[in-house]
Every structure is written in C-alpha cells, then in structure tokens.
Amino acid sequence: MQANSWRATARIDLAAIRQNLVVLTSRYGTKKYVADIAADAYGHGTSEVGRLARKAAVTVSESSNPLGGELYGLTRDPLLHAAMRVSALVIATKTIDAGEGVSYGYTWHAPTRTNLALVGIGYADGLDRSASNVGSLLLGGVEHRIVGRVAMNALVLDLGQHSAAIGDEAVVFGDPAVGEPAVGDWAGQLERPCAEIVAVFGSHLPREYRW
Amino acid sequence: MVVDLPQTAPTATIDLSAYRRNLARLAARVAPCALMAVVKADAYGHGLVPVARAAVAAGVEWIGTIDVETGLELRRNGIPRDVAVLTWQLAPNEDYAAAIEAELDFGVSTIGQLEEIVAVCASRRARVHLKIDTGLHRNGASVEEWPALVARALALSRSMEIVGVWTHIAEASESEDSAAIDRFSAALAVAEELGASPTVRHLGASAAAFTRADARFDLVRIGAFSYGISPGDGVSPSSLGLEPVMTLTAPVTAVNLGMATIAIGYGDGIPSAAAGRVRVVIDGRPYMIVSVQLDRLTIDIGDATVRPGDTAALFGAGAHGELTLQDWADALGTIGEEIVTRLSPRIRRRFFSEGVELNR
Numbered sequence: 081m082q083a084n085s086w087r088a089t090a091r092i093d094l095a096a097i098r099q100n101l102v103v104l105t106s107r108y109g110t111k112k113y114v115a116d117i118a119a120d121a122y123g124h125g126t127s128e129v130g131r132l133a134r135k136a137a138v139t140v141s142e143s144s145n146p147l148g149g150e151l152y153g154l155t156r157d158p159l160l161h162a163a164m165r166v167s168a169l170v171i172a173t174k175t176i177d178a179g180e181g182v183s184y185g186y187t188w189h190a191p192t193r194t195n196l197a198l199v200g201i202g203y204a205d206g207l208d209r210s211a212s213n214v215g216s217l218l219l220g221g222v223e224h225r226i227v228g229r230v231a232m233n234a235l236v237l238d239l240g241q242h243s244a245a246i247g248d249e250a251v252v253f254g255d256p257a258v259g260e261p262a263v264g265d266w267a268g269q270l271e272r273p274c275a276e277i278v279a280v281f282g283s284h285l286p287r288e289y290r291w
Numbered sequence: 292m293v294v295d296l297p298q299t300a301p302t303a304t305i306d307l308s309a310y311r312r313n314l315a316r317l318a319a320r321v322a323p324c325a326l327m328a329v330v331k332a333d334a335y336g337h338g339l340v341p342v343a344r345a346a347v348a349a350g351v352e353w354i355g356t357i358d359v360e361t362g363l364e365l366r367r368n369g370i371p372r373d374v375a376v377l378t379w380q381l382a383p384n385e386d387y388a389a390a391i392e393a394e395l396d397f398g399v400s401t402i403g404q405l406e407e408i409v410a411v412c413a414s415r416r417a418r419v420h421l422k423i424d425t426g427l428h429r430n431g432a433s434v435e436e437w438p439a440l441v442a443r444a445l446a447l448s449r450s451m452e453i454v455g456v457w458t459h460i461a462e463a464s465e466s467e468d469s470a471a472i473d474r475f476s477a478a479l480a481v482a483e484e485l486g487a488s489p490t491v492r493h494l495g496a497s498a499a500a501f502t503r504a505d506a507r508f509d510l511v512r513i514g515a516f517s518y519g520i521s522p523g524d525g526v527s528p529s530s531l532g533l534e535p536v537m538t539l540t541a542p543v544t545a546v547n548l549g550m551a552t553i554a555i556g557y558g559d560g561i562p563s564a565a566a567g568r569v570r571v572v573i574d575g576r577p578y579m580i581v582s583v584q585l586d587r588l589t590i591d592i593g594d595a596t597v598r599p600g601d602t603a604a605l606f607g608a609g610a611h612g613e614l615t616l617q618d619w620a621d622a623l624g625t626i627g628e629e630i631v632t633r634l635s636p637r638i639r640r641r642f643f644s645e646g647v648e649l650n651r
Binding site: 086087118119120122123143144148169171172174176180181182183184185186196198200203204206208209210228231232233234236246247271272273275276279280283284 | 331332333336357358380381382383384400401403424426427428429430433461462463467556557558559560562563564584585586587624625626628629632633635636637
C-alpha cells in the first residue's frame with residue numbers, strides 16, 4: 081500500500097541484512113542455513129530479501145521458523161543488526177494551555193502550558209493503539225511521549241518547552257548506534273514480539289530501501 | 292457471510308450489500324443531513340476502490356479519504372467528479388496542481404496551506420473546507436487564528452471556494468462534546484460575519500452523528516458505523532441496526548496431537564495478544580487460540596475432529612457461530628478499527644454484492 085508515502089516510512093537497510101547473512105551463514109553453514117522470508121520477509125520485502133539470499137547462495141523458505149528473525153536483527157545478538165527504521169513527519173504543531181485535553185476521549189490533559197506536535201502515523205500504519213500515553217518517539221534528538229489516544233493515521237507528542245516544525249522527522253525506532261530507539265525497546269514496552277512489530281509496519285508503510 | 296469454497300490462504304470477505312444497507316440505515320437516521328462515506332486506511336482495511344464504488348452506487352455524494360494520493364486513486368478508478376472527495380492530511384510539499392485538477396476537496400487548517408494552494412497554476416478554483424480546532428488539539432486553526440484563516444480564504448476567492456467549515460470532536464463525554472459544538476457554532480458565526488457562506492458545515496463522525504441531532508449540521512462523516520464497527524462498551528452493531536461487513540477466514544493446514552494449525556499469523560495482522568483470549572470457529576464449534584506466530588496460529592482442538600482444508604472463521608457477522616469483530620476488540624482491549632486496519636494488504640479481499648462475487 082503506497083498511500084501517504086510522504087508522511088511515514090519504513091526504511092529498510094539491505095546492507096544490514098546482507099551483513100547478517102554473512103554472520104549467519106558462517107555460524108550455521110551456507111548449505112544448512114535457510115533464510116526465512118515468511119510474511120513478506122517479516123515486512124522487509126520478499127523480493128528484495130530473497131534476491132540478497134540467492135546472491136549469497138542461501139536457500140529461502142516462505143514458512144517461518146523460530147530463529148527466522150535473526151536475519152532481520154530482531155534478537156539480542158550483538159553481531160546482528162536491525163534492518164528496519166520507522167519514522168514519520170510532523171504535520172502540525174500547536175501550543176495548548178494547562179488543563180486542555182488531547183485526542184479522542186481526552187485521555188490526557190496538559191498539566192502545564194505545553195507545545196504539541198501532530199505526527200502522521202497511527203494504528204492503521206502499525207503503531208499500536210496501546211502505545212497511547214505510553215510510547216515515545218525521538219524528535220529533534222529528544223524522546224517525547226505520545227499523549228492522548230493514538231488515532232488511525234496520526235498521534236500527538238508532548239514536546240514540553242521544546243518545539244518542532246512541520247516536516248520534522250520523528251523516529252519510532254531505528255539504529256541504536258546513532259542514538260535512535262531499538263525495535264526491541266519499542267516491542268518490549270508494548271509486550272509484543274519484535275517480529276510482529278516489523279511485519280505489521282512493513283506491510284502497511286511505504287518501504288524505502290538503502291543498499 | 293461465510294464462503295464455503297476451499298481456501299489455501301487467509302481471506303477477508305467483504306459483503307458490499309451489507310455495507311450499502313448500513314449506509315442506507317445511517318442516511319435515513321441522519322436525514323436531512325448528508326452523509327460522507329469515509330474510506331481512509333484502505334476503507335478501514337475493507338478495500339478502497341470497491342467500497343468507494345459501492346458508496347457511490349448507494350447514492351453517496353461525499354467521500355472522505357485522509358490524503359491526496361488516495362483521492363487521486365479514487366478519481367483514476369472512476370469515482371465521478373460530481374462526488375466530492377475530501378482530503379485533509381496535507382503534505383508539507385503537497386502536489387496541489389494535480390489535486391485541484393482532479394477536483395479534490397482540501398481540509399485546510401493554516402494560512403500556509405492556503406498560500407501553497409494558490410501558489411499553483413490551476414484551471415479551476417480549489418475547493419477548501421476550513422478547519423477549526425474545537426478541543427481535540429490535533430489540527431485545525433485555534434480560536435485566535437480562525438478569523439485570519441477565514442479572511443485569507445475569502446481574499447483568495449478568485450482561486451478558491453470555501454465549500455465547508457468543519458472540525459473533529461473528541462467524543463469524550465456529552466458535556467465536553469456539547470462544549471465543542473458550542474465552539475464550532477461560535478466559529479461558524481465568526482466565519483459568516485466575515486462573509487463566508489460555506490455549503491456544508493460538518494462536525495460529527497459515526498457515534499456523535501448517530502446519537503446527537505445537534506452534532507449533524509449539514510454533513511456527517513461516517514467511517515466505522517458504515518462497516519458495522521460499533522464503539523464497544525456494550526454497544527453492538529446489531530443494537531444500532533448495523534451489520535458487520537467483513538468476514539475473516541483462514542484454512543486449517545495441519546492437525547497434530549490435539550492442536551490444529553491455521554494459516555494466518557501476526558505477520559498478517561492478527562495481534563499476538565489474541566493467544567489465550569480469542570476463539571476461532573470451525574463448523575460452528577469454537578476453539579481457543581493457544582499461540583500466534585508470524586504466519587500461523589495454533590488452536591487447541593482437544594479430541595474434536597478437525598481436518599486440514601477445513602475453514603476457520605476468525606470473525607464475521609456471527610450468523611454461523613463465529614465471533615464478531617466486537618468480540619475481538621473487547622477481548623484485546625481495543626477497538627474494531629484497529630483490528631481491521633492492521634490486517635495485511637497481502638490478505639486476499641473478495642467482494643460480494645447480492646451474493647455474487649465481483650471481479651476486481
């Protein structure tokens with residue numbers, strides 16, 4: 081689904097998957113290792129990941145196996161790197177007074193006058209509604225909490241005294257090496273498997289590939 | 292509707308007749324107010340183009356998509372120009388020229404967006420709906436910004452027409468919604484005083500439009516209820532006179548030691564949290580989901596006879612004993628919208644109208 085390609089993206093780092101393949105084939109043996117590309121390669125793209133595997137002379141399987149997530153860096157193994165980064169753009173900003181409510185049901189009220197950013201990603205993109213008032217996104221180098229209910233296509237961040245501009249990028253998870261939250265942090269907070277998080281985002285968001 | 296054909300992959304069956312009946316009931320309920328069929332998020336996972344076409348066939352003259360790209364896709368797929376298509380999540384560098392030529396309507400919150408719209412060369416006036424923030428605090432102009440937004444749109448009337456004035460409300464409580472309606476009425480008065488005369492004033496979505504006459508104004512935006520998705524908290528679709536539109540099924544692929552494997556998993560959008568909380572139904576009998584994996588789930592069948600090739604119903608209208616979307620939402624502590632919109636686009640959608648399958 082390519083709708084809304086400007087506002088939220090799953091960026092796939094194929095170099096990370098290629099490097100993970102090197103680690104895994106040397107660990108298990110090129111002949112024994114089977115690349116698990118079930119569920120559209122865990123949301124990373126069957127054709128792109130399949131091509132990498134074939135180039136490395138690795139067998140692929142469209143039926144999942146319990147260790148399949150290793151290829152996508154979804155385990156705690158420090159030698160394997162996560163390949164998906166999910167981010168979305170700020171689409172509106174505003175400042176509200178203390179006591180004012182935010183989003184459906186007003187499940188959050190501003191304790192003090194504060195700045196808000198509306199970010200173009202929601203539960204229809206794979207950002208769990210259970211992250212409402214719980215999860216955080218990284219924006220301008222600072223983690224800001226989601227306030228109020230996550231809606232179908234948007235959520236609100238409480239920026240406090242920080243500010244943001246329309247078009248700024250907010251990161252759900254990405255590369256911990258550059259200070260971004262890890263997919264495991266996001267998954268852990270929501271008590272969901274990492275594989276579920278990436279498979280769902282990857283099936284709904286437009287994917288952008290880095291080679 | 293349950294499909295009896297053998298299947299090898301998960302399938303979402305969309306009953307467009309039920310969808311049209313829901314629209315007809317909702318239209319009658321809100322009349323003389325007009326109804327906008329909201330088809331954002333791939334028509335809540337039901338399939339954008341067939342659903343939008345069914346809405347038009349049912350006589351709907353307003354369609355809501357969230358973004359311009361989806362609006363353009365509808366025009367490319369034959370949604371006629373006399374059906375207005377409202378888009379409101381506008382990109383920082385939106386391609387307004389194509390959108391104006393396609394006669395899409397824009398929900399506008401800022402003067403900056405008005406300036407971007409008039410900056411493009413277009414052969415026709417842009418159709419805008421000015422948005423006021425009445426308390427939801429997502430987009431929409433603040434009360435302070437509102438007069439300037441209206442005045443600027445009026446000053447640009449050679450390039451644009453103020454088709455609508457609108458807002459979203461929080462549905463937090465009766466009294467808070469009443470306060471939002473009052474703020475909306477005040478904003479309308481300001482706009483009219485400045486000289487605006489919008490064709491449509493719109494505020495209410497499914498629940499408020501259904502229950503409150505004072506939330507309807509000229510047009511209501513209906514998404515969830517048109518798909519037979521109710522708000523929960525004990526309110527079922529049938530209590531509203533609505534029918535679920537989607538039935539989700541998947542085949543049994545293996546049976547072993549009192550467990551059966553069903554070919555649908557969290558990679559298809561089934562929440563992993565369904566394990567231990569939700570049952571699937573095969574031949575009218577319910578079986579608890581014991582685990583959800585990437586591309587399959589496992590159910591406990593005990594000593595029952597279940598065979599590979601059998602069809603498991605995950606949710607549907609409930610007519611064959613299957614659970615409903617509302618049962619899933621309640622068991623998982625969420626709303627039906629989240630469950631249907633997170634289903635993977637890779638799940639095959641089959642569309643039926645009057646019992647006949649449509650070719651896509």
